[in-house]
Amino acid sequence: MxxxxxxxxxxxxxxxxxxxxxxxxxxxxxxxxxxxxxxxxxxxxxxxxxxxxxxxxxxxxxxxxxxxxxxxxxxxxxxxxxxxxxxxxxxxxxxxxxxxxxxxxxxxxxxxxxxxxxxxxxxxxxxxxxxxxxxxxxxxxxxxxxxxxxxxxxxxxxxxxxxxxxxxxxxxxxxxxxxxxxxxxxxxxxxxxxxxxxxxxxxxxxxxxxxxxxxxxxxxxxxxxxxxxxxxxxxxxxxxxxxxxxxxxxxxxxxxLQVRKTNYDDQELINRAEKLRLQIDEADQQILRALARRMQLVEQIGHYKKQNNVQVLQISRWKEIFRSRPDWAKELGMNPAFVAELYRLIHVESIRMQTDIMNKEEE
CATH class of the missing domain: 3.20.20.70 (Aldolase class I)
Structure with missing residues (x-):
């Protein structure tokens, strides 16, 4: 369109x-x-x-x-x-x-x-x-x-x-x-x-x-x-x-109702915003590095489950994650609902990775 x-x-x-x-x-x-x-x-x-x-x-x-x-x-x-x-x-x-x-x-x-x-x-x-x-x-x-x-x-x-x-x-x-x-x-x-x-x-x-x-x-x-x-x-x-x-x-x-400006209209504000954006970019890189490390650990436990013929989804672990992570979020001053949704996505991806490992033919 x-x-x-x-x-x-x-x-x-x-x-x-x-x-x-x-x-x-x-x-x-x-x-x-x-x-x-x-x-x-x-x-x-x-x-x-x-x-x-x-x-x-x-x-x-x-x-x-x-x-x-x-x-x-x-x-x-x-x-x-x-x-x-x-x-x-x-x-x-x-x-x-x-x-x-x-x-x-x-x-x-x-x-x-x-x-x-x-x-x-x-x-x-x-x-x-x-x-x-x-x-x-x-x-x-x-x-x-x-x-x-x-x-x-x-x-x-x-x-x-x-x-x-x-x-x-x-x-x-x-x-x-x-x-x-x-x-x-x-x-x-x-x-x-x-x-x-x-x-x-x-x-x-x-x-x-x-x-x-x-x-x-x-x-x-x-x-x-x-x-x-x-x-x-x-x-x-x-x-x-x-x-x-x-x-x-x-x-x-x-x-x-308050109508907001569509963008910054002052050079000093623009400079401050750009500085904060660079810090956000750096924080995002740290998050992704930590997430990549977590997924490497998920892959390792996937191979361990396959070697021992253990099913991928462990309900007790699923419940533990969604009980503990929101509590951790509260301690850090974060929105527990947001963190619960974030870990739902992470855990779904973890299950997908481990399922692929389980069904992959040995070379």
Missing amino acids: EIKEHNFFSNLAGGHSRPFIIAGPCSAESETQVMQTAEALREQQVDMFRAGIWKPRSRPNTFEGIGLEGLQWLGRVKRELGLRVSTEVANARHVEEALKQEIDVLWIGARTTVNPFAVQEIANALNGANVPVMVKNPVNPDLALWIGALERVYNAGITDVAAIHRGFSSYEPSKYRNVPLWQIPIELKSRFKKLPVIVDPSHIAGNRELLLPVSQKALDLGFDGLMIETHPDPANALSDPEQQVTPAGLQEILSK
Whole structure:
């Protein structure tokens, strides 16, 4: 994908002086609700109004969106209030109806992104259209699937594309509704440097109390914008009430956000940063030398296990490592969870090495 230097999304916001802001209710519920929200958001100078018209829900007999009537309400927001409008599409018919109403921007949701057939159907319907499209990450942490969905849309002739990071489902307990796994959107951004990446704090957080810290984290990492669900009466919203805020609540969040500089702008700061980077490089070399020595010891014990016909995986040793290393990390003032994850990777590689040794034919 060859993303344009200046596309629809970067042109709307104030460059890098502030993030691109998309706001509006999770679902369009009534014409009054839509117009009331849009009028309040226009006063806050948000860049685009969002509202779900068709809502994919996990279970039947829940509110699945207002449907076609809601598109007319979005059209009214656009005509009367001058706001750009956006909604989610999940199939070719949704695309066709949204284009008829001249919806400014479409987005593909996380549950659709997981299905390449569905994404291709949408891409085919978009062929020849002149509309920007945003693609949410798939429900599960699969970067290749996310990139594939973006490429399908791009190959249909839609060059104004953006990604939306809304977090990933997890069976592990978490304070988040969808764990952010920031390394995945960071990797996406590193591969496609000009691709706008907008963060959806509402779906990551799952509750309004976490919206501010998640939003600030997104800006600290240099992402391009925020999509925050906003409702005039969140407690009585027909979908996802816990993660929506009032327009006043949104204004409070935006007023507290700090936009960081993209780089150092003082020579002394540049020199100090470069000195610290050189020290980091040296520390990394020491880490890698220590890791190489550890792997040499792993190889030796692998040969010892083979000679004595002992299985590779020793559960007691596995448990000992994940019990002791986080404790060592605490003593050194480090994050135990980070160290546990690091040693999980190291131990998996150790098992792979020893398994190769076990199955290697003697020369």
